[in-house]
Amino acid sequence: MLDDILKYTFLISLLTGMVRMAVPILLAAEGELIAERSGVLNLGVEGTMLIGAIASFLGTYYTKSLLMGVLWGILAGGLLSAVMAFVVTTLKADQIITGLTINIFSAGIALYMFRTAFTGVATQNLPTVTTFSKAPIPLLSKIPVLGTFVFSQHVLTYVAILLVFLIYLFLYHTKYGLILRSIGDNPRAVDMKGVNISLYKYSAVIFGGMMAGLGGTFLTLVIAGIYSPGIVAGRGWIALSLVILGNWNPFTILVSALLFGFLDTFQLQIQAIGINFPYQILVALPYLLTIIVLVIGRRKSGAPLLAGRPYSREES
Amino acid sequence: MHKYKIERRPYVSGWTELLAIFSALVTSLIVCAIIIKTTSDAYVTTAFISLFKGAFGNKKAIMDTLVQATPLIFTGLATVVAFRGRIWNIGGEGQFYAGAMMAAWISMNLGSLPQVILVPTIIIGSMIGGATWAAIAGYLKAQFGSNEIIVTVMMNYLILFLLSYLLLGPWQAPDSQYLQTILFSKNTYLPAISGSHLDAGFFLGLIAAVLIYVLLWRTSLGYEIRSIGVNPVAAQYKGLDIKKTIIIIMIISGALAGLGGGAILSGVHHRLRLDISPGYGFTGILVAMMARLNPFGVILAAIFLGAIDNGSTFMQIETNVPVALIDTYQGIVLLLLIISFILVQYRVRRTEDAG
Numbered sequence: 245m246l247d248d249i250l251k252y253t254f255l256i257s258l259l260t261g262m263v264r265m266a267v268p269i270l271l272a273a274e275g276e277l278i279a280e281r282s283g284v285l286n287l288g289v290e291g292t293m294l295i296g297a298i299a300s301f302l303g304t305y306y307t308k309s310l311l312m313g314v315l316w317g318i319l320a321g322g323l324l325s326a327v328m329a330f331v332v333t334t335l336k337a338d339q340i341i342t343g344l345t346i347n348i349f350s351a352g353i354a355l356y357m358f359r360t361a362f363t364g365v366a367t368q369n370l371p372t373v374t375t376f377s378k379a380p381i382p383l384l385s386k387i388p389v390l391g392t393f394v395f396s397q398h399v400l401t402y403v404a405i406l407l408v409f410l411i412y413l414f415l416y417h418t419k420y421g422l423i424l425r426s427i428g429d430n431p432r433a434v435d436m437k438g439v440n441i442s443l444y445k446y447s448a449v450i451f452g453g454m455m456a457g458l459g460g461t462f463l464t465l466v467i468a469g470i471y472s473p474g475i476v477a478g479r480g481w482i483a484l485s486l487v488i489l490g491n492w493n494p495f496t497i498l499v500s501a502l503l504f505g506f507l508d509t510f511q512l513q514i515q516a517i518g519i520n521f522p523y524q525i526l527v528a529l530p531y532l533l534t535i536i537v538l539v540i541g542r543r544k545s546g547a548p549l550l551a552g553r554p555y556s557r558e559e560s
Numbered sequence: 561m562h563k564y565k566i567e568r569r570p571y572v573s574g575w576t577e578l579l580a581i582f583s584a585l586v587t588s589l590i591v592c593a594i595i596i597k598t599t600s601d602a603y604v605t606t607a608f609i610s611l612f613k614g615a616f617g618n619k620k621a622i623m624d625t626l627v628q629a630t631p632l633i634f635t636g637l638a639t640v641v642a643f644r645g646r647i648w649n650i651g652g653e654g655q656f657y658a659g660a661m662m663a664a665w666i667s668m669n670l671g672s673l674p675q676v677i678l679v680p681t682i683i684i685g686s687m688i689g690g691a692t693w694a695a696i697a698g699y700l701k702a703q704f705g706s707n708e709i710i711v712t713v714m715m716n717y718l719i720l721f722l723l724s725y726l727l728l729g730p731w732q733a734p735d736s737q738y739l740q741t742i743l744f745s746k747n748t749y750l751p752a753i754s755g756s757h758l759d760a761g762f763f764l765g766l767i768a769a770v771l772i773y774v775l776l777w778r779t780s781l782g783y784e785i786r787s788i789g790v791n792p793v794a795a796q797y798k799g800l801d802i803k804k805t806i807i808i809i810m811i812i813s814g815a816l817a818g819l820g821g822g823a824i825l826s827g828v829h830h831r832l833r834l835d836i837s838p839g840y841g842f843t844g845i846l847v848a849m850m851a852r853l854n855p856f857g858v859i860l861a862a863i864f865l866g867a868i869d870n871g872s873t874f875m876q877i878e879t880n881v882p883v884a885l886i887d888t889y890q891g892i893v894l895l896l897l898i899i900s901f902i903l904v905q906y907r908v909r910r911t912e913d914a915g
Contacts, residue, residue: 287709290713327895331895331898331899335898335899335902335903336902337898337899337902338898340648340709341849341898342898344648344650344845345891345894345895345898346895348842348845348846348890348891348894349888349891349892349894349895350891351842351887351891352884352886352887352888352889352890352891352892353888353891355884355887355888356595356599356882356884356885356887356888358884359882359884360599360600360882360884363880363882477717478713478714478717481710481713481714484707484710485707485710488707522725522729524721524722524724524725525721525725527721528717528718528721531714531717531718531721532714532718534710534714535700535706535711535714535715538700538704538706538707538710538711539700539704539706540704
């Protein structure tokens with residue numbers, strides 16, 4: 245048994261799986277980072293990922309095109325978050341209540357879309373779609389170990405990693421990034437400079453939703469190839485805690501996502517080996533780790549000062 | 561020349577709030593009608609009529625509606641207590657299961673006790689189960705400032721893993737290949753109204769609503785909970801022990817949700833399975849929001865949603881509109897409620913233009 249675990253191929257597949265399982269929560273967490281930087285705490289990540297998952301699945305199922313599926317997933321996530329942005333920015337509703345509503349709302353919509361699309365189809369005959377195939381990068385994928393688990397991934401994985409760099413550059417090396425960060429900390433000062441705060445908040449929340457939608461898309465079109473109502477399984481919530489664990493920094497969020505990805509793939513592969521051990525304990529690991537993260541990761545300095553509170557000129 | 565000005569109302573009356581709820585309900589029904597029209601070939605009116613018939617068509621339907629409303633009353637009240645203190649307990653679902661698991665444990669181990677002793681034991685046990693599960697999140701929030709929303713959501717998953725372990729192992733009925741416990745003895749049953757499914761759980765829910773009302777508005781603890789909800793900083797300056805109150809809020813909230821689990825187990829299912837709740841904990845949030853966090857409003861909202869739930873099965877049989885429409889409906893209602901509660905804070909006034 246232990247021999248199986250220590251085999252080279254097992255370690256490689258563990259590392260490959262770590263990267264793959266990290267991507268959905270990474271995408272959602274990086275998107276949430278941008279939203280929170282604008283001062284909007286979007287608790288609807290879980291629901292947004294779910295909407296992205298069903299939309300991308302149906303998109304690919306009907307058009308037979310993976311690219312269309314990705315597009316549908318991103319658009320659906322963006323659309324849902326536009327609702328969130330409208331309610332919390334323009335109407336200035338409570339962000340927590342609205343975020344929770346988005347989750348209940350999207351769970352309902354997703355279930356209804358799923359049921360109406362496949363009426364009368366037995367659970368064991370549910371349709372599948374062909375998933376993305378791996379896209380090894382020429383030359384780089386020939387590097388031992390590193391080439392296998394970093395450079396032999398899916399296109400969307402490279403996109404996700406690239407986005408981490410782009411988000412970092414945007415936040416810390418562009419004027420707009422500076423303004424966005426300031427809005428999360430001190431909207432009044434930014435407002436006095438004549439910046440359109442609502443526009444930033446809308447853009448940030450919608451971008452966050454598109455990222456969560458892409459995260460959901462990754463679950464269906466890369467990892468699973470099928471859709472089931474439980475496919476997101478709390479990953480949106482885990483993404484929210486990744487932002488805290490990653491201290492609102494794109495790169496630390498990446499590292500945190502890899503940690504969760506490792507745990508997720510570890511439990512899957514240990515189960516596959518068939519170790520004589522209650523599998524529920526393994527499945528529970530990412531959820532337990534999330535709670536531990538929240539216990540040790542108190543509100544750190546990296547948090548936007550005003551995330552979660554609406555900005556209004558009249559009120560202090 | 562007339563000009564129209566949008567301004568904030570100085571005071572939002574109870575009638576205005578009722579108007580907000582009413583208009584959200586009407587709008588959501590229209591949205592649902594459009595969804596039915598565009599996604600299925602059923603007639604909208606037929607669908608709505610069969611929904612109503614299924615919910616209130618005869619005495620049995622009405623009784624079943626109240627049975628459906630019962631768990632929602634408990635999870636709704638659990639949400640009211642927590643949200644009044646602005647403690648975001650999203651773990652009603654998990655606490656519901658924790659209560660049901662305690663009830664199941666008592667039912668399996670003490671099933672030979674007489675009903676008069678056993679039923680109260682189950683009720684108290686399920687409250688302890690839910691309260692304990694919730695108290696963990698409350699403690700982590702009070703002690704470490706851990707975000708209670710994410711912690712309670714994670715604990716919803718954890719309790720289901722624990723239950724799945726138990727139902728695959730020590731708790732599984734020996735003669736069954738399903739994930740379920742044995743059928744409990746008749747001594748564990750909550751008494752029911754003769755000739756119907758309506759059990760004492762519903763009436764326990766009514767009593768709980770009154771008690772929660774008294775707790776929140778007639779006791780000093782209730783005052784503390786509400787002051788933390790309104791302004792935690794001011795509450796701290798007044799010398800309130802916020803940490804202690806947070807844990808107490810979670811304990812009361814969890815006990816209510818747990819009691820819901822115990823009541824449905826001893827009143828309806830009589831055996832524990834993984835699917836005893838189709839999301840009562842989450843619907844409880846909707847119930848509490850519709851009720852504007854008022855315990856008596858919870859009863860009405862729970863009956864309303866219970867009716868829709870109960871009627872939807874009949875609607876699916878009659879018109880093929882999927883039951884899942886109800887989940888969509890719940891989300892739409894909640895979203896429209898939030899929007900309309902904000903809109904009624906404003907009014908449009910016609911003003912004379914000076915120029």
